[in-house]
Amino acid sequence: MNPIRIHVAKPGWLSTVQDLGRYGYQQYGVPVAGAMDHYAAIVANRLVGNRDNAAVLELTLKGPELEFEGDAHIAITGADLSPTIGGKRIPLWESIEVSSGSRLCFGTAQRGTRSYLAISGGIDVPLIHGSRSTHCASETGGFEGRPLRRGDVLLIASRSREVLNSKRLSDQLIPCYEKSVTIRFIPGPQHNLFPATALTTLTSTSYTVTPESNRMGYRLTGPRIVRKGPGHFISDCTTMGALQVPADGHLILLMADRQTTGGYPKIGCVITADLPLAAQLAPGDTISFSPTTMAKAQATLREQRTLLDAALPQRRNFHKD
Amino acid sequence: MASPKPRPNRLRRTRRTPKESFRLVPLGDSAVTVEFGDDIDPRINARVVTFANTVVTQRWKGILDVVPTHRSVTVYFDALHWKSSTLASRLKKLPCPSSTGISPGGSLHSIPVLYGGEWGPDLTDLAAFAGLTPTETILLHTSVRYRVYMLGFSPGFPYLGLVPERLAMPRLSTPRTKVPAGSVGIADRQTGIYPSSTPGGWRLIGRTPIPLYRKTDSNPFLLKPGELVRFHSIDRDTFDRLAGEYARAND
Numbered sequence: 001m002n003p004i005r006i007h008v009a010k011p012g013w014l015s016t017v018q019d020l021g022r023y024g025y026q027q028y029g030v031p032v033a034g035a036m037d038h039y040a041a042i043v044a045n046r047l048v049g050n051r052d053n054a055a056v057l058e059l060t061l062k063g064p065e066l067e068f069e070g071d072a073h074i075a076i077t078g079a080d081l082s083p084t085i086g087g088k089r090i091p092l093w094e095s096i097e098v099s100s101g102s103r104l105c106f107g108t109a110q111r112g113t114r115s116y117l118a119i120s121g122g123i124d125v126p127l128i129h130g131s132r133s134t135h136c137a138s139e140t141g142g143f144e145g146r147p148l149r150r151g152d153v154l155l156i157a158s159r160s161r162e163v164l165n166s167k168r169l170s171d172q173l174i175p176c177y178e179k180s181v182t183i184r185f186i187p188g189p190q191h192n193l194f195p196a197t198a199l200t201t202l203t204s205t206s207y208t209v210t211p212e213s214n215r216m217g218y219r220l221t222g223p224r225i226v227r228k229g230p231g232h233f234i235s236d237c238t239t240m241g242a243l244q245v246p247a248d249g250h251l252i253l254l255m256a257d258r259q260t261t262g263g264y265p266k267i268g269c270v271i272t273a274d275l276p277l278a279a280q281l282a283p284g285d286t287i288s289f290s291p292t293t294m295a296k297a298q299a300t301l302r303e304q305r306t307l308l309d310a311a312l313p314q315r316r317n318f319h320k321d
Numbered sequence: 322m323a324s325p326k327p328r329p330n331r332l333r334r335t336r337r338t339p340k341e342s343f344r345l346v347p348l349g350d351s352a353v354t355v356e357f358g359d360d361i362d363p364r365i366n367a368r369v370v371t372f373a374n375t376v377v378t379q380r381w382k383g384i385l386d387v388v389p390t391h392r393s394v395t396v397y398f399d400a401l402h403w404k405s406s407t408l409a410s411r412l413k414k415l416p417c418p419s420s421t422g423i424s425p426g427g428s429l430h431s432i433p434v435l436y437g438g439e440w441g442p443d444l445t446d447l448a449a450f451a452g453l454t455p456t457e458t459i460l461l462h463t464s465v466r467y468r469v470y471m472l473g474f475s476p477g478f479p480y481l482g483l484v485p486e487r488l489a490m491p492r493l494s495t496p497r498t499k500v501p502a503g504s505v506g507i508a509d510r511q512t513g514i515y516p517s518s519t520p521g522g523w524r525l526i527g528r529t530p531i532p533l534y535r536k537t538d539s540n541p542f543l544l545k546p547g548e549l550v551r552f553h554s555i556d557r558d559t560f561d562r563l564a565g566e567y568a569r570a571n572d
Binding site for chain 1 (some may be wrong): 388392517537
């Protein structure tokens with residue numbers, strides 16, 4: 001079978017190759033990166049018969065124009081960036097056959113911020129430290145360590161021989177992206193460095209995502225959160241969803257491209273089940289934070305995944321990557 | 322000091338930290354941080370590195386990453402595989418490393434540095450801060466055997482300590498937008514090396530021609546947490562020769 005090639009006619013605003021992240025090297029300071037919205041990336045892969053961790057394209061706000069050389073089986077999930085082929089709108093959250101010579105175009109963002117394009121077989125870029133994710137700041141992984149540019153050619157890993165049935169995610173499992181969201185968080189680890197009123201402040205008003213937001217993190221505006229005293233805090237590990245509080249009291253929500261360690265205390269951490277909602281926010285959108293417990297956070301994640309597994313089972317790992 | 326090779330950072334094996342226990346604090350629903358203290362201290366960090374290795378050697382399924390820092394280890398896990406409470410009780414059953422009887426450090430790396438000039442634009446400021454001549458400043462910086470407390474900030478960036486108090490100059494108030502790769506800097510009681518060109522606020526005193534991070538190498542990182550570093554001063558010719566050798570080796 002001839003390899004499929006995807007020619008980048010227009011790169012879009014920020015299009016990068018991502019899988020589920022680069023784990024195992026944080027002790028050397030290598031950031032995790034990976035898809036901002038894991039749920040959408042996993043669904044896109046399952047729709048085309050890929051493993052959950054196969055490399056997909058993450059497209060941001062203004063999507064690219066891509067020309068297919070070779071017949072491909074694709075799925076687009078996440079934000080609705082108005083995808084079309086031959087001038088016709090194509091649906092999200094379902095698998096689609098694309099014939100050789102087709103041009104996939106994206107228009108304006110209707111809902112959400114980040115769209116995921118999976119191609120059956122997965123995007124073939126070199127594994128760097130065990131992952132295909134792009135971390136732009138350190139120029140690591142993905143397609144030459146950077147966002148796509150016009151003229152780039154992506155190769156698709158050899159397509160599995162199994163016949164692919166067309167698949168569609170049931171409506172009730174498709175998330176609804178809003179401009180104002182409620183996001184649950186677990187207080188801590190350093191909430192004790194703040195006065196008791198800090199958590200009340202955090203949960204009683206909404207915070208706005210500022211334009212100084214990117215894959216590393218979102219700077220938020222809203223009521224300031226102020227430390228109890230100057231006290232020292234020694235840098236330690238960060239995580240996606242951590243709510244960092246710098247000295248100026250303006251919250252930073254850490255996202256996929258965060259540095260591995262940070263010197264600001266973390267008043268709370270967004271639960272994994274709600275990170276996809278955060279990933280779909282754009283500057284100007286607002287967040288209300290709602291506290292929850294560890295037990296509820298983990299139960300919610302398991303429930304979310306059980307429902308998805310029932311609707312779209314994970315592909316068994318028959319072949320080595 | 323009387324000994325021919327002064328080792329100001331050497332561990333006193335006879336002393337124990339007052340409290341030899343650890344504390345688990347959840348970092349969201351998919352990571353837990355194990356804290357060993359609240360200081361940048363070689364004994365605490367030695368316990369951190371030992372405990373991180375202990376966790377790794379358990380080879381538990383669903384553990385994504387084990388990351389030692391100055392005074393804590395963070396264990397990242399698949400929350401679909403681990404209940405946080407189950408992992409916490411498994412971690413609590415692991416042997417708690419004591420600061421006695423554990424190795425004070427791993428292998429010692431000798432790192433050549435061309436100090437001052439365009440390679441270390443803040444050397445004169447640091448010397449003025451310390452009340453020393455630039456040469457005395459270099460002697461003091463090279464006199465210490467530093468410990469790699471952790472790596473972070475950018476791939477391969479080591480946080481080394483502790484810098485002699487006299488040289489503990491705070492960061493620049495406005496960071497540089499671009500620090501050249503190989504730059505050796507000082508921030509308070511820590512010294513570090515920028516493996517790649519990034520923005521940065523540390524006081525730059527020199528530059529090493531040795532690569533700390535080679536992305537496509539089978540062994541990409543020069544330094545590991547818990548290892549030791551000693552700097553030595555080189556001249557311009559040696560810098561250029563070594564830089565050339567490493568560039569050729571990379572072709």
